[in-house]
Amino acid sequence: MKRLSDAASRLEGQPMFQILARAKELERSGKEVLHFELGDPDFNTPSHIVEGAYNALKNGETHYAPSNGILELRLAAAEVTQRSRGFKPELDQILVTPGANVQIYYAVACTANPGDEVIVPDPGFVSYFSILKLLNIGINRVPLHEENGFRIDPSEVEKRITGKTRMIIMNSPSNPTGAVMTEQEVKEMYEIAKRHDLFLLSDEIYARMIFKDANTNHYSPSRYDSCRERTIVVNGFSKSYAMTGWRLGVVTGPSDVISKMGLMLETTTSCVSPFIQRAGINALRNSQSTIDSMISEYRDRRDILVRGLNTLPGVKCNNPGGAFYAFPSVTGTGMSSNEFCEVMLNEAGVSLAPGPIFGDNGEGYVRMCYANSKENIQKAIGKMRDLLENNHKYTLGD
Numbered sequence: 001m002k003r004l005s006d007a008a009s010r011l012e013g014q015p016m017f018q019i020l021a022r023a024k025e026l027e028r029s030g031k032e033v034l035h036f037e038l039g040d041p042d043f044n045t046p047s048h049i050v051e052g053a054y055n056a057l058k059n060g061e062t063h064y065a066p067s068n069g070i071l072e073l074r075l076a077a078a079e080v081t082q083r084s085r086g087f088k089p090e091l092d093q094i095l096v097t098p099g100a101n102v103q104i105y106y107a108v109a110c111t112a113n114p115g116d117e118v119i120v121p122d123p124g125f126v127s128y129f130s131i132l133k134l135l136n137i138g139i140n141r142v143p144l145h146e147e148n149g150f151r152i153d154p155s156e157v158e159k160r161i162t163g164k165t166r167m168i169i170m171n172s173p174s175n176p177t178g179a180v181m182t183e184q185e186v187k188e189m190y191e192i193a194k195r196h197d198l199f200l201l202s203d204e205i206y207a208r209m210i211f212k213d214a215n216t217n218h219y220s221p222s223r224y225d226s227c228r229e230r231t232i233v234v235n236g237f238s239k240s241y242a243m244t245g246w247r248l249g250v251v252t253g254p255s256d257v258i259s260k261m262g263l264m265l266e267t268t269t270s271c272v273s274p275f276i277q278r279a280g281i282n283a284l285r286n287s288q289s290t291i292d293s294m295i296s297e298y299r300d301r302r303d304i305l306v307r308g309l310n311t312l313p314g315v316k317c318n319n320p321g322g323a324f325y326a327f328p329s330v331t332g333t334g335m336s337s338n339e340f341c342e343v344m345l346n347e348a349g350v351s352l353a354p355g356p357i358f359g360d361n362g363e364g365y366v367r368m369c370y371a372n373s374k375e376n377i378q379k380a381i382g383k384m385r386d387l388l389e390n391n392h393k394y395t396l397g398d
């Protein structure tokens with residue numbers, strides 16, 4: 001008898017954690033490594049948020065909490081949605097979860113059966129692919145093109161819909177490209193989902209992280225159905241509030257879907273720790289000025305990084321409008337994405353993520369998360385330049 005289940009054999013995890021482990025191993029052997037691989041803010045969580053959890057712990061909020069989330073946090077989330085997306089969801093449309101990643105799993109598991117298909121942007125966030133594989137759901141990839149600023153083309157999406165399609169996943173601003181969709185594109189995505197009666201999972205974890213000079217705003221398809229029919233908004237505190245380690249998210253969707261997702265959470269993890277949720281309430285209810293200043297710092301870093309990357313021989317990078325990722329092409333170096341990342345880690349001490357881990361269309365690119373200081377960004381560019389310019393092995397055409 002096989003020892004492990006078929007589902008276990010389909011588990012892939014998140015390659016990023018494996019890349020980080022390798023970089024840490026090199027560090028332990030005494031090598032200096034500059035980290036650009038993981039999408040984890042380098043800022044600490046703002047202190048007023050930390051105090052929310054601290055005070056709750058001191059006040060004895062160390063017991064089980066309601067499985068769908070503390071009422072005050074769901075109320076605060078509903079008000080934020082009203083301000084940011086123009087509609088106020090009912091409380092039964094809102095679920096508090098341990099981070100945003102699990103929302104994707106719950107949403108797909110509650111709406112699609114094995115053998116169904118989901119449309120996914122490629123390159124895209126690694127969990128879309130690994131969750132669909134685990135659930136035995138077909139992956140229908142929509143290639144994103146550099147020439148189109150890596151924005152998903154709604155007409156390409158519509159072409160891929162089959163009788164088996166249950167859901168479309170969209171993600172703006174995008175991981176790994178930083179691309180931000182226009183209002184028109186978002187509207188078209190919603191219309192396509194409606195026309196074919198599909199769920200639309202809109203991953204908006206980077207919605208706050210849009211740079212004003214990108215001359216765009218964040219547009220959510222949820223404004224067209226108020227998350228009542230088909231739109232499921234994936235969201236959380238990890239990125240914009242610098243809270244990756246807290247594991248806190250809030251998902252909004254149609255009440256029948258949210259109710260089942262809530263039962264799934266109750267079945268598997270019972271509830272989110274109440275003191276963690278108190279931190280979330282403080283995050284939403286207090287001044288957003290520290291968040292705004294983190295975002296403007298990210299914009300300055302993006303400028304330094306993108307400018308620097310475009311001075312490297314064989315490297316070309318467009319200007320991402322949001323999130324905290326740059327997605328340069330490295331084809332001009334003559335190396336594959338994996339070779340480029342290997343060489344940069346081992347010889348320059350710069351840790352990057354190879355494009356192919358984000359999907360079939362990631363070859364030729366690498367992802368750099370600029371959650372790192374301006375000094376380190378400049379240092380990394382310098383090290384990469386030294387390697388590419390001075391080492392004969394790595395010059396174009398050799």
Ligand SMILES: Cc1ncc(COP(=O)(O)O)c(C=O)c1O
Pocket residue numbers: 039098099100101102125171174175203205236237238244247248249
């Ligand atoms: C697009 C996208 N969605 C969801 C997540 C998951 O976020 P969390 O850490 O809150 O689970 C990430 C994290 O990298 C992401 O990039």
